[in-house]
Amino acid sequence: MHFSYESLPPPNKILTAAASVAASIILLKSIVNDLVPPQFHTFLTSSIKKLSTKLTVVIEEFEGLTSNQMFEAANVYLGTKISPSTQRVKVNKPLKQEELSVTVDNNQEIIDFHDGVKLQWILLSSSIKRATQGNKNGNQKTELRYFELSFHKKFKDTVLKVYLPYILRKAKEIKEEIKTVRLHTVDYNGTDYWSSVVLNHPATFDTMAIDFDVKKEMIEDLNRFVKGKDYYRRVGKAWKRGYLFYGPPGTGKSSLVAAMANYLKFDVYDLDLREVQCNSDLRRLLIGTANRSILVIEDIDCNVGMQNRETDSPAAEDKITLSGILNFIDGLWSSCGDERIIVFTTNHKDRLDSALLRPGRMDVHLEMSYCTFNGFKILSANYLRIEEHGQFAVIEELLTKVKVTPAEVAGELMKSEDADTALLCCIKLLSDKEKIQSKTQYS
Structure with a gap:
C-alpha cells in the first residue's frame, strides 16, 4: 500500500475537525451533568474508586x-x-x-x-x-x-x-x-552549655597499641551495649555504660576514647569538672548532651578531692560535691537520655573513692599499661609500615626489662622514615631507660 502526504486533508481541515470533536465532548459532558442526578455522580465516582487496586x-x-x-x-x-x-x-x-x-x-x-x-x-x-500578627495582609x-x-x-x-x-x-x-563526629566542650554562653567542633582524631582500634585480646573484648562490649536497648529496658536500667581507663600518662587513654567515638560514630562531650560551678550546673550539662554520645571526664582523681572541701567554707555551697557527681552518673538525672557512655580516666586508680568504682558507675575497668612487644609491633606497622625486622628480637628483650609508654616509643619511631634508623633510635631509648632503672634499683 502506497502512502503519500498528498492524500492527507489540508491542515486547516484537520484543526477544524479536532475542534469539532472537542466541542462535542464538552457538550456531551454538560448534558450528562444536567441530566444525571448528583447522587448518581457520587455513586459512580465511588464505584470507580472501589474498582481501583x-x-x-x-x-x-x-x-x-x-x-x-x-x-x-x-x-x-x-x-x-x-x-x-x-x-x-x-x-x-x-x-x-x-x-x-x-x-x-x-x-x-x-x-x-x-x-x-x-x-x-x-x-x-x-x-x-x-x-500572622504584624503582617499587613493578615x-x-x-x-x-x-x-x-x-x-x-x-x-x-x-x-x-x-x-x-x-x-x-x-x-x-x-x-x-x-555522620561527622564532633567534640563538645563546656560553653556557658551557649544555649545548652556546650559548643562543638569537628573531631578529626584519626585513632581507630586498629592503630591502638594495645593487645589484640583487649581490643577484641572492648569491641565486643561496645557492640553488646549498642544492641542492648531491649535488654536495658527489660531489666529496668538506664541505657548507659561506664568505663574507667587508668594507667600512667602517655598510655593512650585519650586516643582510646577517640577510637571508640570513631567506631560507634558517637559525639564526644569533654567535661572538665573544674569548670563546673555547682551541682545544678552539672545536671544542666548532662541534660544538654545528646543520645548516642560519649561523656569524658579526664583525670577524675584530680577532681574527686572536692568532696573533702570544708563544709563551713562560704564558697562550699557553690561547688560540686562527690554526691553530686554520683547522682550525675548514676542517679535519676542519668536516665534522661539513651545510649550514653561515660568514660573516666585517671593516672592513679588507688586515689578514687570506692563509691565511684562500683558497677553501674564504672562498669568496665581497663588498665592502660606500658608498651608491650605486641603493642610495639602495632606501632611499627603504623609508623614504619613493617611487620618484621632483624632488630625486633633486641627490642622484645628490652621491653621485658624496662617500662616505657607507647607515646615514648612512637616519638622515637617518628624520628625517621627509614626503618633501620628509627629502630636504632628506639633501641637507644630502651637501653638508656634500662641503665637508669638499674641504677635506681641498686642505689
Missing part, C-alpha cells in the same frame, strides 16, 4: 508543630534510591556534617522495590495561608510538603508493618554512616 499513603512533613520522623526517614532513604532517569535532585550541606546530603525534589517520581512489591513515591507540596503563605506512597492495596499490611519500619531503620543507618 491502588492505595496511596500520605506522609506529611509535620504533625502539627512536630516534625514527622517518618517523613524525615523517607527523605533520607529515597536520597539513596535516585535513579539516573531522575531529572531533578536537591543537594545541601548540613551545618554540622562534612558530606553533602542528596534528597529528592518536588514532583520527582521514585520507584522502589521491597520483597517483590513495587512502590511508587512522589514528593508534593501545597501552599496555605496562615494568619496572613502568610506556608509550604506544606508531603510524600505520596502508592502501591497495590493487597500489600497494605506489608507496607505499613514491614516496609515503613524498614525505612526508619535504614534511614538511621544511613545517617550514622555519614
Whole structure:
C-alpha cells in the first residue's frame, strides 16, 4: 500500500475537525451533568474508586508543630534510591556534617522495590495561608510538603508493618554512616552549655597499641551495649555504660576514647569538672548532651578531692560535691537520655573513692599499661609500615626489662622514615631507660 502526504486533508481541515470533536465532548459532558442526578455522580465516582487496586499513603512533613520522623526517614532513604532517569535532585550541606546530603525534589517520581512489591513515591507540596500578627495582609503563605506512597492495596499490611519500619531503620543507618563526629566542650554562653567542633582524631582500634585480646573484648562490649536497648529496658536500667581507663600518662587513654567515638560514630562531650560551678550546673550539662554520645571526664582523681572541701567554707555551697557527681552518673538525672557512655580516666586508680568504682558507675575497668612487644609491633606497622625486622628480637628483650609508654616509643619511631634508623633510635631509648632503672634499683 502506497502512502503519500498528498492524500492527507489540508491542515486547516484537520484543526477544524479536532475542534469539532472537542466541542462535542464538552457538550456531551454538560448534558450528562444536567441530566444525571448528583447522587448518581457520587455513586459512580465511588464505584470507580472501589474498582481501583491502588492505595496511596500520605506522609506529611509535620504533625502539627512536630516534625514527622517518618517523613524525615523517607527523605533520607529515597536520597539513596535516585535513579539516573531522575531529572531533578536537591543537594545541601548540613551545618554540622562534612558530606553533602542528596534528597529528592518536588514532583520527582521514585520507584522502589521491597520483597517483590513495587512502590511508587512522589514528593508534593501545597501552599496555605496562615494568619500572622504584624503582617499587613493578615496572613502568610506556608509550604506544606508531603510524600505520596502508592502501591497495590493487597500489600497494605506489608507496607505499613514491614516496609515503613524498614525505612526508619535504614534511614538511621544511613545517617550514622555519614555522620561527622564532633567534640563538645563546656560553653556557658551557649544555649545548652556546650559548643562543638569537628573531631578529626584519626585513632581507630586498629592503630591502638594495645593487645589484640583487649581490643577484641572492648569491641565486643561496645557492640553488646549498642544492641542492648531491649535488654536495658527489660531489666529496668538506664541505657548507659561506664568505663574507667587508668594507667600512667602517655598510655593512650585519650586516643582510646577517640577510637571508640570513631567506631560507634558517637559525639564526644569533654567535661572538665573544674569548670563546673555547682551541682545544678552539672545536671544542666548532662541534660544538654545528646543520645548516642560519649561523656569524658579526664583525670577524675584530680577532681574527686572536692568532696573533702570544708563544709563551713562560704564558697562550699557553690561547688560540686562527690554526691553530686554520683547522682550525675548514676542517679535519676542519668536516665534522661539513651545510649550514653561515660568514660573516666585517671593516672592513679588507688586515689578514687570506692563509691565511684562500683558497677553501674564504672562498669568496665581497663588498665592502660606500658608498651608491650605486641603493642610495639602495632606501632611499627603504623609508623614504619613493617611487620618484621632483624632488630625486633633486641627490642622484645628490652621491653621485658624496662617500662616505657607507647607515646615514648612512637616519638622515637617518628624520628625517621627509614626503618633501620628509627629502630636504632628506639633501641637507644630502651637501653638508656634500662641503665637508669638499674641504677635506681641498686642505689
